[in-house]
Every structure is written in C-alpha cells, then in structure tokens.
Amino acid sequence: xxxxxxxxxxxxxxxxxxxxxxxxxxxxxxxxxxxxxxxxxxxxxxxxxxxxxxxxxxxxxxxxxxxxxxxxxxxxxxxxxxxxxxxxxxxxxxxxxxxxxxxxxxxxxxxxxxxxxxxxxxxxxxxxxxxxxxxxxxxxxxxxxxxxxxxxxxxxxxxxxxxxxxxxxxxxxxxxxxxxxxxxxxxxxxxxxxxxxxxxxxxxxxxxxxxxxxxxxxxxxxxxxxxxxxxxxxxxxxxxxxxxxxx
Amino acid sequence: xxxxxxxxxxxxxxxxxxxxxxxxxxxxxxxxxxxxxxxxxxxxxxxxxxxxxxxxxxxxxxxxxxxxxxxxxxxxxxxxxxxxxxxxxxxxxxxxxxxxxxxxxxxxxxxxxxxxxxxxxx
Numbered sequence: 082x083x084x085x086x087x088x089x090x091x092x093x094x095x096x097x098x099x100x101x102x103x104x105x106x107x108x109x110x111x112x113x114x115x116x117x118x119x120x121x122x123x124x125x126x127x128x129x130x131x132x133x134x135x136x137x138x139x140x141x142x143x144x145x146x147x148x149x150x151x152x153x154x155x156x157x158x159x160x161x162x163x164x165x166x167x168x169x170x171x172x173x174x175x176x177x178x179x180x181x182x183x184x185x186x187x188x189x190x191x192x193x194x195x196x197x198x199x200x201x202x203x204x205x206x207x208x209x210x211x212x213x214x215x216x217x218x219x220x221x222x223x224x225x226x227x228x229x230x231x232x233x234x235x236x237x238x239x240x241x242x243x244x245x246x247x248x249x250x251x252x253x254x255x256x257x258x259x260x261x262x263x264x265x266x267x268x269x270x271x272x273x274x275x276x277x278x279x280x281x282x283x284x285x286x287x288x289x290x291x292x293x294x295x296x297x298x299x300x301x302x303x304x305x306x307x308x309x310x311x312x313x314x315x316x317x318x319x320x321x322x323x324x325x326x327x328x
Numbered sequence: 329x330x331x332x333x334x335x336x337x338x339x340x341x342x343x344x345x346x347x348x349x350x351x352x353x354x355x356x357x358x359x360x361x362x363x364x365x366x367x368x369x370x371x372x373x374x375x376x377x378x379x380x381x382x383x384x385x386x387x388x389x390x391x392x393x394x395x396x397x398x399x400x401x402x403x404x405x406x407x408x409x410x411x412x413x414x415x416x417x418x419x420x421x422x423x424x425x426x427x428x429x430x431x432x433x434x435x436x437x438x439x440x441x442x443x444x445x446x447x448x449x450x
Contacts, residue, residue, distance in 0.1 A: 084443075090355040097350055101343035111335030112384035114401050119383060123407050124400030127389065131398060137391035139406035144413065155414040162421030166428040220390065225417045311417060318424035322431065 134300065135293030136218040144223060145300030145307075149281040152303070153266055156310050160259050163314035166321045167252055199241045206234035214308045218297055224304035228311025235312070236319050252324075255317040262310030269302045338379050345372035357442040359433070363426050370419045374412045381408035 109116035130142035144152055214227035250258075270281035278285025283299025290298055349372060352365020381404055389406035391398050434440055437448050 087355060087357065090351070094347065094351050094354060098343070098347050101346065102340060105336050105339035105343060108335070108339055109380075110332050111338050111379055112331070112382050113335075114383045114386070116380070118380045118408065119400070119405045123405045126406055127400045127403050128398055130406075131391045139389040139391070139403065140409045140413065143406050143410040148410065152414065155418060158418055159421045162418075162425050165425045169425070169428040169432055221388075223413070225413055229417070229420075314421065318421070318428075322424065322427055 131293070133293060133296065135295075135297030136300065138218055138220060138222070140221075141217045141223045141300065141304070145303045146283065146296055149270070149300070149303060152307065153263075153270070153281070156263055156266055156307050159314050160263055160310055163256060163259055163317045166318050167256060170321050170324065195241050199237055203234050203238060206237070207231055210234065210308075210312075214304055215301070217304055218301070224307025225311055227304075228308045229315065231308070231312045232315030232319075235316050239319065239323075250316065250320075252317055252320050255313045255320065259310045259313035259317065262306045262308070262313060265306030265309065266303050269299060269306070273299070335379075339376070342372050342376040342379060345369075345375060348372075359430055359440040359442065359445075363423065363430065366426070367419065367423060370415070374415060377408040377412050377415075381405035 109118070113119075126139055126143055126147060130139045130147075131137050134142040134146040136142040136146070210227045210231035212227075213222035213230060214224055217223035217227070269283070269286070272287070273282050273285035274280050276285040276287060281303075283296040284292075286295060286299050288295055288298050346369055349365045349367075349369025352368065353362050356362055356365065383401070383404045386402055386404045389403045389409065391403075395402075430440060433445070437445055439445060439448070
C-alpha cells in the first residue's frame with residue numbers, strides 16, 4: 082500500500098504541474114501597473130498612508146494601522162505556536178519546567194574566537210533590532226523584523242555560551258513575556274475603545290498628538306507588542322527544541 | 329509580447345518552486361525532508377505574491393523625502409509585502425511546531441522514516 086502510494090505520487094504532481102504552468106498564461110502581465118492586484122485598495126494605501134498614519138513606510142502603515150486586526154491575529158498565531166511547541170514537548174508540566182543540571186549547557190560550540198566575536202557583535206545586534214522597530218515607520222522595518230533580529234542575538238548567545246551564561250529565561254517565563262506582547266497589542270486597541278472610538282482606532286488614544294502623528298504613536302505601541310511577542314516566541318521555540326530528551 | 333513572455337517565465341519559476349515542494353511532500357519518505365519541502369512550498373507562495381506586487385519603473389513602498397503627494401504609479405504595491413511579511417513569521421512558527429512534533433515522534437518511535445513508522449504503528 083505504502084509503496085503503491087509512493088509509486089503513484091507523480092500523478093498529482095503532474096496534474097498540479099499541468100494546471101500551474103497552463104494557468105500562468107492567464108495571470109496579469111508582471112510589472113503591469115494596471116494589474117488587478119495594484120488597482121483596487123492599494124492606490125488608496127499608497128496615496129494616503131503618509132497623511133493618515135504618519136508612516137512613510139507604507140508596509141508598516143498597512144501592517145500596523147489599516148490592517149491592525151489582521152496583525153493582531155498573526156501575533157496570536159505566533160504565541161499559539163510557541164505554546165504548542167511547549168505543550169507538545171511536555172515542558173510545561175511542573176516536573177519539567179526547566180532544563181535539568183545535565184542539560185544546562187548542552188549545545189554550546191564556543192571557541193575563544195567565536196566567543197570574543199559574539200561578545201563584540203551581540204550588543205550591536207540588539208541595538209540594531211531596537212532601531213529597526215523604532216525606525217520602522219520611515220525605513221524598512223517593524224516589529225516582526227526587529228523581533229527576529231533580537232531573537233537571533235539571544236539565540237547566538239545561547240549557541241556560543243550555552244544556556245547558563247546567557248539570559249536564563251525558562252520557557253515558562255518566555256511564554257509569559259510573549260503574552261505580555263499580545264497584551265500590549267490588545268491593550269492599545271482597548272484604550273481607544275474606552276475613548277469612544279473603534280477597537281484599534283488609534284485616533285482615540287489619549288496622547289498629546291494630533292492626526293497622523295497620533296496614529297503613528299498608536300502603531301508604534303502595537304509594533305512594540307509584536308516585537309516582544311516575536312522575540313519571546315522565537316527564543317521559546319529554540320529553547321524547547323534544544324531542551325534534550327528525558328525518555 | 330516581450331513583457332508577457334518574461335512574466336510567464338517568472339510565474340513558471342514560482343510554479344517550479346511550488347512543484348519541488350509538492351513533490352517532496354508527496355514522494356519523499358523521510359519526515360524532515362517533507363518538512364523542508366513544505367518550507368520550499370511556502371517560499372514559492374511568497375515569491376508568487378512578491379511578483380504580483382511588482383510594478384515597472386516604481387520604487388519600494390516608502391514615501392520619498394519631499395514627495396508630498398505620493399502617486400500610486402510611482403510606488404510598488406505594499407499590500408503583498410505586508411501579507412508576506414506576516415506569512416514569513418508564521419511559517420517560522422509552524423516550522424517550529426512541526427519540528428516539535430517530529431522530536432516527539434522520534435522520541436516515541438526512534439525513527440522518522442515514513443514506512444518504518446507505519447510498520448511500528450501496526
């Protein structure tokens with residue numbers, strides 16, 4: 082049965098290939114400014130993002146302002162993925178809440194050179210991550226990217242020096258930090274709800290700014306939440322996956 | 329005509345990536361390879377969306393300094409970029425969950441090969 086299935090695996094493959102290669106002819110010409118993807122809502126985003134949201138990076142404007150609901154969902158998905166990793170590997174039961182003594186420094190590969198180089202690099206990587214988040218409105222960047230960079234720095238510490246000298250964050254704490262990120266996100270939305278605006282409508286925030294600048298501050302707060310969640314969950318997934326087996 | 333041929337070739341490249349991933353998922357017996365194939369498939373979807381967002385003679389979707397009234401023609405479509413930005417992070421998370429499941433399977437059965445797994449499940 083198994084071998085039969087593997088032998089006929091090329092059938093759906095060929096069918097999918099035929100459909101995809103045939104359908105490519107009907108797709109809009111590449112780089113056509115009048116293609117359907119570029120005509121409906123996208124011109125609205127491009128032409129009014131700077132004025133309405135104060136963000137000259139339209140990707141951030143769409144991500145954190147126009148489609149903030151969507152991004153809230155994505156952030157929760159990431160947190161859920163981290164939780165799922167933790168639950169699947171059984172690390173959330175009380176007896177198994179942290180690395181045991183034997184596993185405390187399982188995977189380090191630090192030589193003196195790697196150690197010295199990483200010591201030099203890591204502060205700058207973390208600083209760059211913060212820059213990417215804070216400057217995400219005027220240059221490429223944002224919460225997701227900054228979070229990934231910051232998590233890369235923390236994971237680098239763990240790879241080079243083992244878990245013990247790095248930030249000693251147990252998975253239970255990383256999950257809590259990730260949840261704080263989602264809380265910052267939803268909290269920003271709820272504050273505007275209390276000031277008689279819609280959920281995640283940043284123009285209701287009680288800050289001493291007006292118009293686009295106010296909405297920029299709102300999306301910055303949301304991006305900070307995303308940054309916290311992404312950093313925490315990436316580190317969490319790394320920790321849980323490298324925890325080593327007990328069985 | 330030239331532009332159309334070029335765009336079909338581009339779509340074909342994305343479709344080829346997709347098919348490599350699909351073939352890996354269907355035909356390879358090892359579960360880690362299936363996971364890698366799934367990642368290739370996701371990259372194919374991302375590439376496809378990025379192709380859709382491109383415009384000729386346009387700049388990245390960041391308003392240039394001094395451009396008070398941005399015109400849609402001058403900037404590429406920011407929407408696919410936004411969607412793919414979140415898709416990349418979500419694909420990292422799903423890969424993490426899949427790896428956790430694979431570790432779990434390996435701990436339980438000592439193998440990640442599909443046919444051996446089916447034998448052991450009998």
